[in-house]
Amino acid sequence: MDEFELLKLLRKNALESPANLAKMLGITEKKVKAKIAEYEKKGIIRGYQAIINEDQLDLERVRAVIEVKITPEREGGFDRISARVANFQEVKSLFLMSGSYDLLVFVEGRNLKEVASFVSERLATIQGVISTATHFMLKAYKDQGVMMEVKQEDERLKVSP
């Protein structure tokens, strides 16, 4: 078995039973369970979440991506400021980027005003933050490899040689 085959399968469907995973990988169920426990313990698997099409729910919620330029610190580089930003519960994902800005911040709020005030009052005021550019998300087409709307129809004949 490829070292990552089990992880790939879990990433596709985290709810897959250990018995089925064992069959697919050609190993024992016990080994599957032990592997998963090991991944969890080592922190390689950091959690399990459902992928939700929020556009289908009548949620009072907006999502935005913020490009942030920061000045790296003499000791600590980008990491200290990044950790401060990541701690806000509005921040759902955070990445250090190459290119014309440094941090890419994914935030969620109840409405536009809430996100706007997070940016102006919390984020932009952190020492070392030079500038921010906020983009609100309008619609999700594909998220984490999953298509949000179109379901591909099977056009194949029902029986073929």
Next chain:
Amino acid sequence: MSGSKSRRNYVAPYVRDTPRSGIREFFEIVSSRKDVISLSIGEPDFVTPWHIREAAIFALDHGATSYTANLGTPDLRQAVSDYVRKSYGVKYSPESEILITVGVSEAFDLAIRAVVEPGFDVMYHEPCYVSYPSVIAFSHGRPVCVETKRENDFRLTREMLEKKITNKTRVLILNFPTNPTGAIMPRKDMQEIAKLAVKHDLVVIADDIYAELTYDEKPASIARMPGMRERTILLNGFSKSWAMTGFRVGFACSPPELTEAMMKIHQYTMLCAPILSQKAGVEAIRNGMPDIADMRNEYRERRNFIHAALNEMGLPCHMPRGAFYAFPYIGDYGLTSKEFSFRLLNEEKVACVPGSAFGASGEGYLRCSYATDIEEIKEAMKRIGAFVQRLRKR
């Protein structure tokens, strides 16, 4: 003229006498049902990778709507040459030894027509792809089938062939990995068969359409074996490797005089393969090798699952080493494979092709395709399991 006189039958007797494909009737019944899980589809469930489709769209955008050379576009022949050299270790000249065809189906027909004379014996192993005996018969050859068996993991041996060989035998067809059994050939056995082919001066038509889909070891390529290149027609295509069945494009590699012969028939009947499909084929070979690896990995997981599930429910099944079919034995329940699959369809809404569709020696088996989403396979296995349990209680 009197209208009551019975009309002459216009159809040539040898066509009239050819039976319809065994899956035809089954297809019609399955198509009329709703909510059926189909494990009877002989093509990938993946859609052609986007970059390949995009290459075809780009070509169309730029006005690629013409005929091509009979042999196929120089680009694609060069790409095929490189691909075959890399994966088979055999060199074929793109100028004179490669013919691009409308799928391996056409390539197979051309190969048979190019080498079979009326009255020749053409050997093939069974259970096999549905078209072999009929295509041989269309060329007025005599189809001679060699049964392969489960005890042997449906492999072919030299001894089996020797029993059926006559002084009229001119051609041997090999299809490994095999549709419908998923069998592959160990190198040693293949070398023996190569020796036999040399000894009896046979032409070997190697239908290698599933060659990229093997899950445990790379298949042994007969064209590389001593004395074989000159007598081998190697057939392969894009349908299974890159999920391009609808593009209808394949190729034949063989020495110049055989390529020339096939080209002549192709030239007068098909002219050339569709240009868009050829453009897509170039993209597949040049940039699509990682796609095959991804699909292969997924097929392997499904294969492992379906093999374990079938054996667990009491349908003995050898490990299929290639293609995307499991071929379990279902002969322990007093039903023919046709009865078994019709009842399975009626009672559990799962469609699997009866083994008898692949020749008489497929009787007692069922072909379960795992070119189907894993969730569907799981549900199908539950239903087949329940069906088998009911049969057992009776």
